[in-house]
Amino acid sequence: MNNIRQFSSKEDIQEQACLWVSRLDRGLHDEEKSQLDEWLTESNSHRQALLDAASLWDDMSVLNELSGLFPQSHTRGAKQHKGMAKQMMWGMAATFFVMAVALSVIVQRTWFESAPQFANISEKVQTGVGEQKNVVLADGSKLHLNTNSIVTVDFSSDARNIVLLRGEAHFEVAHDKQRPFSVTAGSNTVTAVGTAFNMQYVDDNAFELVVTEGKVLVKDRFSTSSNDLLFGKKSITEEGLLMFAGEKATVQGKVEARENLSQNDIDDDLAWQQGMIVFKGEPLEAVLAEIGRYTPMRFSISDESLRKRRVAGYFKVGDIDGLLSALKSSFSIEHERITENSIQLKAVKG
Numbered sequence: 459m460n461n462i463r464q465f466s467s468k469e470d471i472q473e474q475a476c477l478w479v480s481r482l483d484r485g486l487h488d489e490e491k492s493q494l495d496e497w498l499t500e501s502n503s504h505r506q507a508l509l510d511a512a513s514l515w516d517d518m519s520v521l522n523e524l525s526g527l528f529p530q531s532h533t534r535g536a537k538q539h540k541g542m543a544k545q546m547m548w549g550m551a552a553t554f555f556v557m558a559v560a561l562s563v564i565v566q567r568t569w570f571e572s573a574p575q576f577a578n579i580s581e582k583v584q585t586g587v588g589e590q591k592n593v594v595l596a597d598g599s600k601l602h603l604n605t606n607s608i609v610t611v612d613f614s615s616d617a618r619n620i621v622l623l624r625g626e627a628h629f630e631v632a633h634d635k636q637r638p639f640s641v642t643a644g645s646n647t648v649t650a651v652g653t654a655f656n657m658q659y660v661d662d663n664a665f666e667l668v669v670t671e672g673k674v675l676v677k678d679r680f681s682t683s684s685n686d687l688l689f690g691k692k693s694i695t696e697e698g699l700l701m702f703a704g705e706k707a708t709v710q711g712k713v714e715a716r717e718n719l720s721q722n723d724i725d726d727d728l729a730w731q732q733g734m735i736v737f738k739g740e741p742l743e744a745v746l747a748e749i750g751r752y753t754p755m756r757f758s759i760s761d762e763s764l765r766k767r768r769v770a771g772y773f774k775v776g777d778i779d780g781l782l783s784a785l786k787s788s789f790s791i792e793h794e795r796i797t798e799n800s801i802q803l804k805a806v807k808g
Contacts, residue, residue, distance in 0.1 A: 468503075475507035482512075578615075584608040585625070588752050588776050590730075598632035599639065604658070604730055605752045605775075613637075622665070625751075626658035628728065630671075646709050647679040653703075656728060664710035668719070668727050673702045676713050733775045739768040742791070742803070752776050760804040764791060 478494055486494065498505050579596045585603050593601040596613055603609065607625025612618075616636070620629075622643040631639045633652035640649040644663035648655065653672025659665050667676065677698025699713050704724065707716040719727070726736040735752075737745050743765045746757040752775045759765055769789060773781050782801070785791040790806040 471501075471503055471507045472511070475504070475511040478508055479511045579611065579613040581611045582608065583611065587754055590733075595632075597634060597637070597639075600630040602628040602630075602731055604628075609641075622657055622659070624659060626656070626730070628654070628656040628670075628731065630654045642679055644709075645679060645711055646676060648674050648676055648709075650674040660708065664708055666706070667701065667709050668706045668724060669701050669703050670724055670728070671703050673700055675700055676707075676709055678711060729772075730775065735773045735775060737769050737771055737773070739770045741765060742767045742769055742789075745769045746803075749773070749778075749781060753778060754799050756800050758796075758800070758802045760802050764803060764805055767791065 474497070478497070481490060481494075498508065583591065583593055583601065583603055585591050585605055585607050587606045589605060591601075591603045593603065595601055595611060597618060599618070601609065601620075604626035607627060608623040609627055610621045610623065612620070614637075618634070618637050618639045620639075620641045622641055627641075629639070629641065629650075631650050631653050638649050640647050641657060642648075643657055643659065643665045646665070648657065648667060650672060653674060654670045655674050656668040656670060657665050667674075675698050701707060701713070701716070704719050704721075705716060706719050706723075706727070707713045726738070729736045735748060737748075740748075743759065746759075750757065755778055767789060769785070771784060771788065773784065778801075782793050785793070785803070786806065791803050792806050794802045794804070796802050
């Protein structure tokens with residue numbers, strides 16, 4: 459059995475006594491009556507504090523209730539308690555006044571120092587062909603914009619909205635539950651709170667989405683607000699689809715071709731951030747289309763049989779000479795410069 463008892467301070471006892479008086483005023487339940495009896499038997503100071511608090515309350519129903527709990531103490535000391543109560547009343551009033559002023563100062567100081575102050579911010583960020591940009595946004599989020607890309611940024615006190623108008627961008631979202639971070643591309647919106655993801659247009663309305671950290675909600679931007687789902691107001695089926703870290707999908711109205719990626723796959727997809735492009739056996743025509751995003755050089759293929767020729771390897775962004783050399787040595791594809799910005803590819807003879 460544990461015989462150790464923690465002693466309450468005088469202020470704690472007075473606070474408990476006031477609480478019991480308020481309960482007595484509205485009427486005690488049977489369980490509360492037992493709890494009050496137990497509390498009164500623990501210490502004479504509890505009985506004294508309750509009488510003093512009751513005198514301050516000055517309500518006949520409370521005093522009558524107390525007279526039933528310990529009539530002798532109340533009868534003998536009523537006048538004494540009344541006098542002591544008046545002194546206690548002024549002391550407590552002064553104390554409460556000081557506490558109220560202090561609390562008011564603390565609350566106001568805390569409010570003005572910690573309340574977020576958000577200015578409306580609108581800007582456009584873009585890159586030219588072959589150019590990349592790293593931008594820290596006003597909320598601390600990080601934007602990595604790939605070649606030939608455009609985004610608009612619109613931050614307000616309750617929302618962080620970005621529109622991907624062209625190209626590719628990677629977002630590392632600063633945590634802010636009060637202001638969801640949403641990126642719109644085509645007919646869809648991707649909404650996140652404290653996460654990271656990559657979006658790349660693959661045609662006018664479709665984009666490829668890779669979630670690198672956390673989770674995002676993908677929805678049709680013409681449906682109801684995605685904020686409701688994030689904060690538990692709607693079901694996923696009504697609002698869209700949650701995608702998690704390590705997932706990749708093509709988004710065009712619906713989420714399609716959804717797949718799980720290994721960390722190596724994610725690193726390869728984001729290799730452009732280190733100035734590299736990784737191919738894993740894509741057809742030559744797809745390889746040239748991707749290379750064409752980073753250079754004004756235009757490619758044509760004279761031999762139709764080459765269009766589906768599979769190409770794999772790591773290529774440095776913008777290094778056209780290195781690409782042409784690798785195509786010849788590893789894939790038997792040679793080239794001919796037609797103009798300054800035009801190259802034709804053909805199969806090596808012999």
